[in-house]
Amino acid sequence: MVTSGIGSPLASPWEDRQLLLFSVAGAVLAWCAVRVLEWAWWRPRRLERALRSQGLRGTAYRSLAGDAALLVRLNKEARSRTMPLGCHDIVPRTMPLFHHAMKEHGKTSITWFGPMPRVTITKPELVREVLSNKFGHFEKLTPTLGRIQRLLHNGLGSHEGEKWAKHRRIINPAFHLEKLKRMLPAFAECCTELVHKWEGVVGSDLPCEVDVWPHMQNLTGDVISRAAFGSSYLEGVRIFQLQGEQVLLVLQAMNKIHIPGYLFLPTKANRRMKHISAEIGRILRGIITKRENALKSGEARSDDLLGLLLESSIADCRGDGCSNAGMTTDDVIGECKMFYFAGAETTSVLLTWTMIVLCMHPEWQDRVREEVMLVFGASTPDYDSLSRLKIVTMVLYEVLRLYTPLTALQRKTYKPMELGGVRYPAGVALMLPVLCVHHDKELWGADADEFRPERFAQGISKASADAPAFFPFGWGPRVCVGQNFALLEAKMGLAMILRRFSFELSPSYRHAPFPLGMLQPEHGAQLKLMRLP
Structure with missing residues (x-):
């Protein structure tokens, strides 16, 4: 056969x-x-x-790119023109996709991040529940976003579970009040240098135009460099410069990460990002090795963040007794990168927007200066006097509300989870548009888009309905560990500038808030500075 x-x-x-x-x-x-x-x-x-079977509405899923094309179009339309001076209704310009989705489909609406549905959560009690994350029901990042974030830092903000708990335990002592007080001389030294620099270019009679945005970036970079690395200040400045370039490259990559494997392609930008990450790692490894050797020989200073971090890590090893206690050198490098990314950027945008807003509301500039002169006079600010600046604090809070540095936070469900009466399947991104929450008229009143620092006169808990609805530094166990550091630095900088200068908007200033990582002035912050007698 x-x-x-x-x-x-x-x-x-x-x-x-x-x-x-x-x-x-x-x-x-x-x-x-x-x-x-x-x-x-x-x-x-x-x-x-x-999601739609439970009454949620939003944009439809049509392609692997998700809402990328819609986002590009809305961004282009929103940023094709600047805003009127004195207008603080910035959500349509800075978050056009989410503003459009919530306007068309409701506050709890669906948009698409590639093939992943993304649901906006705007009710403060639900935002607090997600950020509290008591039982680990929400993940911090998607893997792709995690890879991008690690190009900037691999610190506390990117960790989960036991590793996050260990790092938080080790880092917390470095930000205790007594340790922060010891960093104030570094803050004051950097602010004094900035004031002297401006006095050199601003005449005694005529005002001088200065773009304060790069100056604020340099100021906070200097503060972080001195406060974090002490005697290794110049090496710290180089890290700050590299991190600034890395932020721009990462934001460009964010627009293309819906392309499978994009980060692994040998593009010029991808190669440069990896090169910068490696160079920062080499510089930090050298600084850390020298400091560790000094610690072992008993010669190290401990009044900067790096010294405090290493001492706390050593103490953790002694107290725990486990082989995996403390932090590795790579862990410390990740946390140092985190200091730069979060610490320098947050305070620089806060100070810049505060100066811009005080130009738009000169009556508040006068009130803040009067308080500063009353509390400090000509003396160098110290912690006790900074803590007495009530009007300054109200102003900074209101600027953080209107111009929140990080406009949104994101979490992801890794298993089915009920939240606010909606059962979310695993694999859904929960977008917390903090800036939208901070401008919600149902929470803050009909004047939510107006600059009214007096709303914080009785503290954060009394400032809004459904309080607290104020999340500039996050919330819950993952609240920013450096928020007191940032606020002290901002108070010091603002106080020392106001004592020597008055300022107003230059005719060349264009009001254009733009979320480039943190919320920045897209076209700079051109102010006219005038020296005070």
Whole structure:
């Protein structure tokens, strides 16, 4: 009998192997195709049906790019023009996609981050619940976003679970009040240098135009460099410069991460990001090694963040007794990067927007200066006097509300989770648009888009309905560990500037808030500075 097929008398061994290879390759290709379809189409559509069946509305899922094209179009439209001077209704310009979605589909609305549904959460009690995350129901980042974030830092903000708990325990002592007091001389020294620099260019009679935005960036970079690294200040300045370039490259990459494997492509930008990350790592490793050797020989200073961090890590090892206690050198490098990214950027934008807003509201500039002169006179500010600046604190809080440095936070469900009566499947991003919450008229009143520092006269808890609804530094166990550091630095900087200068907006200033990482002035912050007698 004549037969055919694999193993038949008419088929050679070579043909058998070919048929087997073709069969295996076909099966692999079919499996890959099914996986791609599951990831790019079937799973997003299942998640969309699950959310819409519970009454949620939003943009429809149509392609792997999600809402990328809509985002580009809305961004282009929103940023094609600047805002009127004195207008603080900045959400439509800075968060056009979420503003559009919430306007069209309601505050709890669906947008798409690639094939992942993203639901906006704006009710303060739900924001607090997500950020409290008591039982670990929400993850910090998606893997792709995590890879991008690690190019900037691999510190406390990117960790989860036991590693986060260990790092938080080790880092907390470095930000205790008594330790922060010891850093105030570094704050004062940097602020004094800035004031002297401006006095050198601003005449005694005529005002001088200065773009204060790069000056604020340099100031806070100097503060972080001195406060974090002490005697290694110049090396710290180089890290600050590299981090600034890295932020711009990372934000460019964010627009393309819906492309599978984009970060692994050998593009010029990707190669540069990896090179910068490696160079920062080399500089930090050298600083840390020298400091560790000094600690072992008993010669190290401990009044900067790096010294305090290393001492706390050593103490953790002694107290725990476990082999995995303390932090590795790579862990310390990640936390140092975090100091730069979070510490310098947050305070620089806060100081810049505060000066801009005080130009728009000169009556408040006069009130703040009067308080500063009453409390300090000509003396160098110290902690006790800074803590008595009630009007300054109200102003800084109101600026943080209107011009929140980090406009949104994001979490992700890794298992089915009920929140606010909606059952979210695993794999849904929860977008917490903090800036939108801070401008919500239902929470802050009809004047939510107006500059009214007096709303904080009785503290944060009395400032809004459904209080607290104020999240400039996050909330819950993951609240920013350096918020007191940032506020002390901002108070010191603002106080020392106000004692020597008055300022107003230059005719060349264009009001254009822009979320480039942190919320920045897109076209700079051109002010006219006048020296005070």
